[in-house]
Amino acid sequence: GSCHLSWIYPLVPLLFLLGPEDTGVYAVEALDICTCLLRWPPQTTTGGGWDSRHWSPRSPRPGRRLTAECQQGILEASKARDVPIIIDADGLWLIAQHPALIHGYRKAVLTPNHGEFTRLSDAVLRDLVDGSDHREAVRRLSQALGNVTVVRKGERDVMSDGEHVLECAHEGSSRRCGGQGDLLSGALGVLVHWALHAGPEKTNGSSPLLLAALGACSLTRQCGHQAFQKHGRSTTTTDMIAEVGPAFRRLFET
Ligand SMILES: *[C@@H]1O[C@H](CO)[C@@H](O)[C@H](O)[C@H]1NC(C)=O
Ligand SMILES: *[C@@H]1O[C@H](CO)[C@@H](O)[C@H](O)[C@H]1NC(C)=O
Secondary structure (H helix, E strand, C coil), X not given: CCEEECCCCCHHHHHHHHCHHHHCHHHHHHHHHHHHHHHCCHHHCCXXXXXXXXXXXXXXXXXXXXXXXXXXXXXXXXXHCXXXXXXXXXXXXXXXXXXXXXXXXXXXXXXXXXXXXXXXXHHHCCCXXXXXXXXXXXXXXXXXXXXXXXXXXXXXXXXXXXXXXEEECCCCCCCCCCCHHHHHHHHHHHHHHHHHHHCHHHXXXXXXXXXXXXXXXXXXXXXXXXXXXXXXXXXXXXXXXXXXXXXXXXXXXX
């Protein structure tokens, strides 16, 4: 399983689109996380694992903000269980305040946009890198965080595990819709889980998290591309989510 530290609405359709049999444990963990979000504060959720008996299938209200305390609790619980964790949006704000929370946790993936990337770099790097060299800037930020995987979203997505740097410039949509980042996080959650389970012979020695990041960026862009072809300027994230299945087949199953 993996934990997505932002709000989770794109995660659930992804799980059902891709099929619970493919995602296995992940689905259970995702439901537990949903429950955990719905049932915070921690005294109701800690002790003997997350209690999922009272799970109700509704997502948290869009735009609902988790408190820093809640996020920190989820982070620590995920680390204690060795669960991969995808950090976006508000979660990145927390990391910029307290980088030690994630330092060296090799199952974390951070997905900052330009502004969030700058804030994180200002927080953890003593001397800033030349801003135009995105590859080096991403590698340096990853290293400063103890080699956690960093995916800098942008015109090209640039990602690094502190050693290797990959870029994704797969053709996407010319329209950016709100919630697109959540689709990326959801895809990352699933692909990180798969990559970690695939084992080193399938990932050919590369970091499974880095490969998952490349796959998730490509998938998100492919969804955007297909949705844009159908809906043009009125494309919404819901249209993109509807393309997850076909985009996945086109990219990874042909
Ligand atoms: C991070 O990776 C780099 C490059 O492989 C390595 O030199 C460095 O020691 C690593 N840092 C940690 C904290 O593992
Ligand atoms: C696997 O890694 C080796 C060594 O880096 C490389 O020569 C080979 O081409 C890779 N195989 C695939 C399928 O990428």
